[in-house]
Amino acid sequence: MSTSPDRYLSTRGDAAPTNFADALLRGIAPDGGLYMPQAWPALPVDATRPARTYAEMAREAISPFIGDALPVGALDRALERLTQGFDHPAVTPLVELEPGLFVLELFHGPTAAFKDLAMQLVAALSDEALAATGQKLTLLTATSGDTGAAAVRAFAGAERINLVVLHPLDRVSPVQRKQMTTVQADNVLNLAVRGDFDDCQRLVKGLLAEESLRDGRRLSSVNSINWGRLAGQIPYYISATAQLGQAATFVVPTGNFGDAFAGIAARKMGLPVKGFVAAVNQNDALARAINEGVYARRPAVESGSVSMDVQAPSNFERLVYEASGRDAEAVRAVFETFARDGSVTLSSDLLAALKAEVSAVSIDEAATQAEIAHAHAAWGRVVCPHTAVALAAARRLDRANGPVVALSTAHPSKFGAFVSDVLGFEPEPAPVIRALGDQPERLTIIDNTAEAALAAVKGFAA
């Protein structure tokens, strides 16, 4: 039987295959798994040739995943929106810090974080999918800060879409919170949950299974559990390789593991890549899984790199699916055990296959602070704490094996207090952060329970 990149299978194997539009408007498969393309499309051999626009590279990478599931011209129209509000002509410029060490600046968009790239695309593609069928959509999204800000910006005022964003109360930076809560749009609800990001993500997954919320609407998520989000993050790996002119090792600051998995997807499509390193903060469930073979949940601890305070990274499921040879039964066994017991031991075969895809390292708070200081002293750069985690991991690598690219996922002015504690001064605000001002904030605080979340979302819908 032939396989196709525009058909989507669930990592848990019990959901009917579907197309891109349906996977986009579901977010998560009905069996609780994550959608994956049935096959990896091949990038053209000259995909990294120079002098092409970001949108051209994105079109080539993303169109095979869509096939004929959206109206003719939908992707081209969406690509026009993809880089709207970016303040750099290269969109995602690559900057050399010292011989063989680079940062990929992903923070030039309207909320000053890498999430803008995929979120603006997903917003436009969702509009296209809904307009084609006349449906309406409720989006549920968990955030540790950056996803929520980008989602609010991308979906505020959308005619057919309501957006509910759950963030952990007092566990995002003040700028991130204001980016979500000062937007005065009637189709947006901000919920501050008394819990951590993993609680928010768990609540979202539970709500997505809640039939009573549908009421004639589609129900989906714009977290990276949604394949559309991941597809939108593939192009910047291609752009980085094109700018560099050779294969690199990418060091990815990692929370929900969507960013790193998008890079792994690019490699599966044929992008030349030396390797991937997932750099986590002291919330190190992913690093312990890959380095020790036990995937075990611990309560998330608060850090300066707040967007990475994740202890149950959703996209680890996609990695296990790939590494197990797409064995849905094995995936179900791992993640059902993890959900039930909070811990699961990975088989030695699976572990070897995981290590072949990615290595992982945990950078603690002191090393993050030291890296912010080093970046300023050595290169005159002010970096955000997430970028610092990646740079600390990147500087441990041997560059004799080829260039190393650390992803710089957010602008430092989103995390002014943490950076100024180290450097003694506040980072110069990105223009989009300066424009935030002191608008009134709108948010509802809820308990960390399924009942509280359901009642809040129902109240909003009503």
Ligand SMILES: N[C@@H](CCOP(=O)(O)O)C(=O)O
């Ligand atoms: N780091 C994230 C957490 C959610 O990640 P996502 O990529 O799955 O949306 C954030 O900033 O919210």
